[in-house]
Amino acid sequence: MSEVKKIATRESYGKTLAELGAEDPRIVVLDADLSGSTKTAVFGKAFPDRFFNCGIAEANMISIAAGLAAAGMIPFASSFAMFAAGRAYEQIRNSIGYPHLNVKIGASHGGITVGEDGASHQCLEDIAIMRSIPGMVIMCPADDVEARACVRAAAKYDGPVYMRFGRAAVPVVFPEDYKFEIGKGAILREGTDVSIIANGLCINSAFEAAELLAADGISAEIVNICTVKPLDEELVIKTATKTGRVVTAEEHSIIGGLGSAVAECLAEKCPTKMYRIGVRDRFGESGPAMDLMHLFELDGEGVYKQVKAFLEA
Amino acid sequence: MNMQELQKIANQVRKDIIIEVFHAKAGHPGGSLSAAEIFTWLYFEEMNIDPSRLDDPDRDRFVLSKGHACPGLYGAMCERGYFDREELKTFRHIGTRLQGHPSMRNLPGVDMSTGSLGQGISAAVGMALAARVNGRKYRTYTLLGDGELQEGQVWEAAMFAGAKKLDNLCVIVDNNNLQIDGAIDKVNSPYPIDQKFEAFNFHVLHADGHDFESLAGAFSRAREIKGQPTVIICRTIKGKGVSFMENVAGWHGKAPNAEEYKIAMEDLERIGETL
Numbered sequence: 001m002s003e004v005k006k007i008a009t010r011e012s013y014g015k016t017l018a019e020l021g022a023e024d025p026r027i028v029v030l031d032a033d034l035s036g037s038t039k040t041a042v043f044g045k046a047f048p049d050r051f052f053n054c055g056i057a058e059a060n061m062i063s064i065a066a067g068l069a070a071a072g073m074i075p076f077a078s079s080f081a082m083f084a085a086g087r088a089y090e091q092i093r094n095s096i097g098y099p100h101l102n103v104k105i106g107a108s109h110g111g112i113t114v115g116e117d118g119a120s121h122q123c124l125e126d127i128a129i130m131r132s133i134p135g136m137v138i139m140c141p142a143d144d145v146e147a148r149a150c151v152r153a154a155a156k157y158d159g160p161v162y163m164r165f166g167r168a169a170v171p172v173v174f175p176e177d178y179k180f181e182i183g184k185g186a187i188l189r190e191g192t193d194v195s196i197i198a199n200g201l202c203i204n205s206a207f208e209a210a211e212l213l214a215a216d217g218i219s220a221e222i223v224n225i226c227t228v229k230p231l232d233e234e235l236v237i238k239t240a241t242k243t244g245r246v247v248t249a250e251e252h253s254i255i256g257g258l259g260s261a262v263a264e265c266l267a268e269k270c271p272t273k274m275y276r277i278g279v280r281d282r283f284g285e286s287g288p289a290m291d292l293m294h295l296f297e298l299d300g301e302g303v304y305k306q307v308k309a310f311l312e313a
Numbered sequence: 314m315n316m317q318e319l320q321k322i323a324n325q326v327r328k329d330i331i332i333e334v335f336h337a338k339a340g341h342p343g344g345s346l347s348a349a350e351i352f353t354w355l356y357f358e359e360m361n362i363d364p365s366r367l368d369d370p371d372r373d374r375f376v377l378s379k380g381h382a383c384p385g386l387y388g389a390m391c392e393r394g395y396f397d398r399e400e401l402k403t404f405r406h407i408g409t410r411l412q413g414h415p416s417m418r419n420l421p422g423v424d425m426s427t428g429s430l431g432q433g434i435s436a437a438v439g440m441a442l443a444a445r446v447n448g449r450k451y452r453t454y455t456l457l458g459d460g461e462l463q464e465g466q467v468w469e470a471a472m473f474a475g476a477k478k479l480d481n482l483c484v485i486v487d488n489n490n491l492q493i494d495g496a497i498d499k500v501n502s503p504y505p506i507d508q509k510f511e512a513f514n515f516h517v518l519h520a521d522g523h524d525f526e527s528l529a530g531a532f533s534r535a536r537e538i539k540g541q542p543t544v545i546i547c548r549t550i551k552g553k554g555v556s557f558m559e560n561v562a563g564w565h566g567k568a569p570n571a572e573e574y575k576i577a578m579e580d581l582e583r584i585g586e587t588l
Contacts (some may be wrong), residue, residue, distance in 0.1 A: 071370075095429075
């Protein structure tokens with residue numbers, strides 16, 4: 001897929017925020033000294049009066065966003081996933097989640113592809129933490145097209161939303177006319193032997209793995225679950241019933257993220273043999289993003305190998 | 314409203330506090346009683362509010378950052394006409410609008426859900442910021458405990474408010490000098506409170522938190538300050554008005570039994586007769 005256009009989803013975030021700023025005066029954006037990296041600076045340049053750099057103080061930023069929302073604004077608060085979901089967890093839980101305020105958290109640099117900065121900055125737990133907050137919508141877009149759609153959907157939706165964006169440039173997999181809806185997944189490739197339910201960067205890995213599996217005579221169905229919460233249970237059950245084997249793939253800990261959400265759904269409603277591909281209860285480490293994807297077996301080859309091993313077990 | 318009328322209301326708010334925690338068999342009387350005059354001043358004199366127009370975008374905002382003192386907030390709101398006094402007895406009961414810490418989704422008129430210390434002041438900063446963005450004239454008030462000043466987030470918020478010159482923000486500190494584990498300067502001293510806020514570009518005012526003349530002066534001065542947020546450090550007595558609760562840290566989060574309830578109400582009755 002070398003000729004495919006590559007864009008980091010954080011770029012999509014900043015660009016869409018700037019578009020939304022022109023459309024709705026209630027949109028305000030906050031950052032914590034990372035506006036160049038989260039790409040909120042694009043909005044800040046266009047709308048300096050509605051952009052607040054809170055400095056390196058994420059807890060304060062999140063609670064300020066809550067106050068802005070309580071006063072009728074639509075704040076997007078941004079930092080790295082580690083410092084948004086991690087450091088400011090309790091502020092998100094109590095100041096945003098509990099009063100169900102209309103705050104959007106745009107967390108960039110999620111997952112292992114933060115790369116060289118290493119484990120301290122590679123947040124592999126954010127989806128798990130956010131998923132435990134009642135009423136929180138969680139989206140993990142796969143590419144530029146989906147990321148832009150997520151940001152627009154978040155702005156329209158009335159309530160707290162957590163969005164995870166990546167640092168690394170990733171292939172554009174969706175067509176421009178892609179229709180996105182919060183809470184709705186999609187079958188991206190029909191298959192009969194195994195379902196690969198993925199999101200984020202692992203959608204691309206799933207496509208590569210499906211090609212390799214096809215060469216072995218295995219027909220893999222690819223299901224995109226961008227909205228981890230609320231989970232599209234109907235689609236998860238549908239694909240599980242169809243193939244009878246489910247593998248989840250995500251750039252996140254296998255504990256608490258997409259894999260857990262799918263496992264919880266299937267265990268209760270449609271017990272199915274499954275395997276969770278993700279980071280297996282360990283911290284990350286330094287290295288180039290795509291080398292880490294390979295090391296942690298989250299790239300196409302890694303997903304292929306793990307699906308194969310699961311089917312043969 | 315004259316000072317005597319305000320004193321009478323504050324005394325009624327104190328009775329409300331005792332009624333609430335007694336019927337709940339739980340709650341935080343000490344830090345509610347210390348702020349009875351502050352709540353009364355805000356809800357009867359200071360703030361531009363109307364219980365019949367809860368969603369008025371131009372209303373003044375109040376965030377109880379020391380959310381555990383909500384028996385005092387509920388008392389003042391009830392006396393101001395937000396709900397009937399009878400509802401006070403539902404405090405902390407199943408299904409109540411008067412949650413153990415303020416919940417804006419449960420009780421209309423509460424501007425922010427609070428309870429986790431340090432977060433309310435930041436939310437108040439957000440409300441003040443929204444007024445600036447929208448060109449609205451409302452002011453935002455937030456009441457903090459002095460023990461709460463130990464939370465790092467308070468100073469993140471103070472740094473931001475000072476740097477952004479939020480002169481539509483008024484921070485009030487209930488300086489009763491006690492927290493759960495004892496005297497604040499023994500546990501982990503936040504003193505000198507005034508110099509700390511000054512260093513964060515606040516205009517610092519002092520008041521006797523139990524004297525309406527003193528409160529009137531400080532709040533009036535605060536409204537005149539331009540280009541800086543203000544903080545009013547109110548010297549208060551924890552448990553004020555109830556003889557056996559005054560200056561006793563143990564009454565931070567404990568309800569009186571039937572006998573203690575009787576004594577507390579008699580204390581407040583006596584004070585009421587002198588007004």
